[in-house]
Amino acid sequence: xIDQSTICAISTxxxxxxxxxxxxxxxxxxxxxxxxxxxxxSGKKLADQPANTxxxxxxxxxxxxxDEVIVAVFKAPHSFTGEDIVEISCHGSVYIQxxxxxxxxxxxxxxxxxxEFTQRAFLxxxxxxxxxxxxxDVIASSNAAAHKxxxxxxRGGFSREINELRDQLLHFTAMVELELDFAEExxxxxNRTQLRQLTEKIEKLLARLVxxxxxxxxxxxxxxxxxxxETNVGKSTLLNxxxxxxxxxxxxxxxxxxxxxEDVVNLHGTAFRxxxxxxxxxxxxxxxxLGIERxxxxxxxxxxxxxxxxxxxxxxxVAERINDxxxxxxxxxxxxxxxxxxxxAIHDTMxxxxxxxxxxxxxxxxxxxxxxxxxxxxxxxxxxxxxLHIADSQDVIxxxxxxxxxxxxxxxxxxxxxxxxxxxxxxxxxAQDIRECLHYLGEITGEITNHEVLGHIFKNFCIGK
Amino acid sequence: xIDQSTICAISTxxxxxxxxxxxxxxxxxxxxxxxxxxxxxSGKKLADQPANTxxxxxxxxxxxxxDEVIVAVFKAPHSFTGEDIVEISCHGSVYIQxxxxxxxxxxxxxxxxxxEFTQRAFLxxxxxxxxxxxxxDVIASSNAAAHKxxxxxxRGGFSREINELRDQLLHFTAMVELELDFAEExxxxxNRTQLRQLTEKIEKLLARLVxxxxxxxxxxxxxxxxxxxETNVGKSTLLNxxxxxxxxxxxxxxxxxxxxxEDVVNLHGTAFRxxxxxxxxxxxxxxxxLGIERxxxxxxxxxxxxxxxxxxxxxxxVAERINDxxxxxxxxxxxxxxxxxxxxAIHDTMxxxxxxxxxxxxxxxxxxxxxxxxxxxxxxxxxxxxxLHIADSQDVIxxxxxxxxxxxxxxxxxxxxxxxxxxxxxxxxxAQDIRECLHYLGEITGEITNHEVLGHIFKNFCIGK
Numbered sequence: 001x002i003d004q005s006t007i008c009a010i011s012t013x014x015x016x017x018x019x020x021x022x023x024x025x026x027x028x029x030x031x032x033x034x035x036x037x038x039x040x041x042s043g044k045k046l047a048d049q050p051a052n053t054x055x056x057x058x059x060x061x062x063x064x065x066x067d068e069v070i071v072a073v074f075k076a077p078h079s080f081t082g083e084d085i086v087e088i089s090c091h092g093s094v095y096i097q098x099x100x101x102x103x104x105x106x107x108x109x110x111x112x113x114x115x116e117f118t119q120r121a122f123l124x125x126x127x128x129x130x131x132x133x134x135x136x137d138v139i140a141s142s143n144a145a146a147h148k149x150x151x152x153x154x155r156g157g158f159s160r161e162i163n164e165l166r167d168q169l170l171h172f173t174a175m176v177e178l179e180l181d182f183a184e185e186x187x188x189x190x191n192r193t194q195l196r197q198l199t200e201k202i203e204k205l206l207a208r209l210v211x212x213x214x215x216x217x218x219x220x221x222x223x224x225x226x227x228x229x230e231t232n233v234g235k236s237t238l239l240n241x242x243x244x245x246x247x248x249x250x251x252x253x254x255x256x257x258x259x260x261x262e263d264v265v266n267l268h269g270t271a272f273r274x275x276x277x278x279x280x281x282x283x284x285x286x287x288x289x290l291g292i293e294r295x296x297x298x299x300x301x302x303x304x305x306x307x308x309x310x311x312x313x314x315x316x317x318v319a320e321r322i323n324d325x326x327x328x329x330x331x332x333x334x335x336x337x338x339x340x341x342x343x344x345a346i347h348d349t350m351x352x353x354x355x356x357x358x359x360x361x362x363x364x365x366x367x368x369x370x371x372x373x374x375x376x377x378x379x380x381x382x383x384x385x386x387x388l389h390i391a392d393s394q395d396v397i398x399x400x401x402x403x404x405x406x407x408x409x410x411x412x413x414x415x416x417x418x419x420x421x422x423x424x425x426x427x428x429x430x431a432q433d434i435r436e437c438l439h440y441l442g443e444i445t446g447e448i449t450n451h452e453v454l455g456h457i458f459k460n461f462c463i464g465k
Numbered sequence: 466x467i468d469q470s471t472i473c474a475i476s477t478x479x480x481x482x483x484x485x486x487x488x489x490x491x492x493x494x495x496x497x498x499x500x501x502x503x504x505x506x507s508g509k510k511l512a513d514q515p516a517n518t519x520x521x522x523x524x525x526x527x528x529x530x531x532d533e534v535i536v537a538v539f540k541a542p543h544s545f546t547g548e549d550i551v552e553i554s555c556h557g558s559v560y561i562q563x564x565x566x567x568x569x570x571x572x573x574x575x576x577x578x579x580x581e582f583t584q585r586a587f588l589x590x591x592x593x594x595x596x597x598x599x600x601x602d603v604i605a606s607s608n609a610a611a612h613k614x615x616x617x618x619x620r621g622g623f624s625r626e627i628n629e630l631r632d633q634l635l636h637f638t639a640m641v642e643l644e645l646d647f648a649e650e651x652x653x654x655x656n657r658t659q660l661r662q663l664t665e666k667i668e669k670l671l672a673r674l675v676x677x678x679x680x681x682x683x684x685x686x687x688x689x690x691x692x693x694x695e696t697n698v699g700k701s702t703l704l705n706x707x708x709x710x711x712x713x714x715x716x717x718x719x720x721x722x723x724x725x726x727e728d729v730v731n732l733h734g735t736a737f738r739x740x741x742x743x744x745x746x747x748x749x750x751x752x753x754x755l756g757i758e759r760x761x762x763x764x765x766x767x768x769x770x771x772x773x774x775x776x777x778x779x780x781x782x783v784a785e786r787i788n789d790x791x792x793x794x795x796x797x798x799x800x801x802x803x804x805x806x807x808x809x810a811i812h813d814t815m816x817x818x819x820x821x822x823x824x825x826x827x828x829x830x831x832x833x834x835x836x837x838x839x840x841x842x843x844x845x846x847x848x849x850x851x852x853l854h855i856a857d858s859q860d861v862i863x864x865x866x867x868x869x870x871x872x873x874x875x876x877x878x879x880x881x882x883x884x885x886x887x888x889x890x891x892x893x894x895x896a897q898d899i900r901e902c903l904h905y906l907g908e909i910t911g912e913i914t915n916h917e918v919l920g921h922i923f924k925n926f927c928i929g930k
Contacts, residue, residue: 009483011482011483011484011557012477012478012482012483012484012485012486012557013477013478013479013480013481013482013485013557014478014480014482015478015479015480016478016604016605016927017476017477017478017479017604017927017929018474018476018477018488018582018604018927018928018929018930019476019477019486019488019929019930020477020478021477021484021486021554023483023484052518052519052520053517053518053519054517054518054519054537054539055517064613065616065620066616067603067616068619068620070537072519072535072537074519087554089486089552091600091603091604092476092477092478092604093603093604093605093606093607093612094607095606095607095608095609095611095612096603096612099612117483135556138532138556138558138561139481139482139483139556139557139558140481140558141558141560142558142559142560143560144560146560147558147560147561147564148529151530151531151532154533155530155533462481462482462483463483464482464483464484465483465484
């Protein structure tokens, strides 16, 4: 049973603005609005107005005139929630917003729970669960990459991928279960080789989605970049220079939230999570050795490694460090070798560094962090490293932890199917694993869900959405 | 010449919200919106849609899908600014808001100056200048009293008052100037006694408006309340108790701004500006005497004086202080005598205090500030003291500094007229003073204005209004 009560909430950002919007949704949304709204011109009730129209008038509480407002009327099922919706645009004083809200509550609406408008949109079939979840991500996304990811998911790109997977699995299960019905007759409707191929294909798809989470999560929370190098090569200076760069870039973005973690930098629409590390050097000091070990272990978490070297050093010193780091990186990680202190570089070191044979995942750039020379080139390299990453991982990228966990479960189930085929287990076990996999995919789109899961998903939404 | 360019701005509170509204106004508002908006269903251009309708669709920049939005279309002259207006309701991420704004700028709109929407409403004759000014006050008002004042002014209550004054002055000037035309014939169209009566009436009206500013300003910025009394009677405890009261009251108001001056307390919709003072006592210490003098001088600024006394003291001590303060107050000021420490009071002191003969502007209450006993009674007395004040000053209350200054000038001009009549100056001097007075009133409603004045008025508005 869908809750039919009429809910209301302030939907715009809290605080004072030129205007604010208060939203009502539910079976009685228009009736409740009619109790507090007096049309300015026609005197008509909102109930008598056509859908998708706006009306000027005033909100009055007994004798007190609260505000002059614009009211928009939407009618079920053609609205965001699929219910009747009234949106009241009022002057954006906190006092007025609060007063109108109080008035609506007094006249039969109740305050919406966090995300309840979106939850109703899901329950009324306006979007599936993964799309509903993306609404929160769209609102929270603060850079181009995260926005694109969330927007694609909200518009159903991810759902399409999941539904294709489900179709393939259903085809698979149909064949297996058909054999099950004729178990005593030992027929084989599905060629075992073909079955295995289909299973492998599904396994690959699931594996790709599971693996895309690392990148999706990175896009959402910032691409992890490790800044490594010997002591005193200018790592911190570089980090500060990049942070300054950020301040210049974000300062013209109105109202950008300030409570970012110190080291997340938004460079031309992509968030990078830089972590500075202890300088690497050969030492017998036990404590310092521990610190250096930690640097190496941090390398593993990085999608991109910025290896900072000092161009004032002779080439062999630089080369040794480069080789050391190269050995420690895996194929997925991008390496940017940064020759710092360009202003006082040893010429020969530069020449020899330029001669290094770089592979596809490696780049070289000379900068002077202190003077901010060539910093733009470094930023471009960072951005192209990410684009390479995104291009590598094709269309749909998973960024939601819930989806990731479900997809891992689905992937494990399909791996058991594959194992089962190879070890020749009976069809009923196969069918059970496939059904489990189908069940998981249904949890993502919300075909299979329960109150608790919904509560958990929507509790992190803001009120008014 | 009115600027016809199309302006745009984010009109909702800055920051992340469920939704945000971006507003376009100007001759090309609809054309600019049509360049970035693709209708979801009909595919129709907004230019082909009727006024006062809303439309679902998407905002697209080249290949990038920015957001799914609801767009409202208003057509000149039936809009807030009197021009074509398009309001775009988007998902409230800062990224999306910024992107849509950038897109509109790229397609021919320019960023609105602070208050430019309201300024256009004034220039297009949708409201007079004092109403336009009230829009900012409506948005800024954070309590019921300030809201009522601003709303009354925005709805034209103040303009009506000014226009009535102008009508009376015009009647007056017509008579005087008629006499001027027939100066050589020594006719007297206007009976001098009647003229004087009319001038007096106008003077009284202007004086009332000028005087109302003190209250208007107090309502806007907090009613000034002095807390006075001897040392150690519990003045600071009382102030803290009242501040706590406030926290309890404002905590359920969503998004209330936090950067209030420490001692402004919002009690049931009215702001009070409490100032604690140095304790009064007889002393030979020169420095302390200076502090006490300052306390007395602060008394003058207070609309309400809270005289805190200690019920543990014998009555004569209390009575002496009450008489001392009573002597120092003027007729306009309200006095609330607070008997504190009710929990350990001397019974006789209470009995004798209750026997004090209070006038209309005086009240008595017994409390225990520390235990918060009877604090509600004290709050009620504060509120009724203000209501008495507001009731005293009839309808329209001036709260705008610009209006106050102009009204003072107008009042001085009319005083000169009165003086002139009594001293028998010639009609041309009389007429000049009257015309000056008319000029000032025209400055309030904006019939007489200039670019500089407008710039000054609207620069303190927020962008988007």
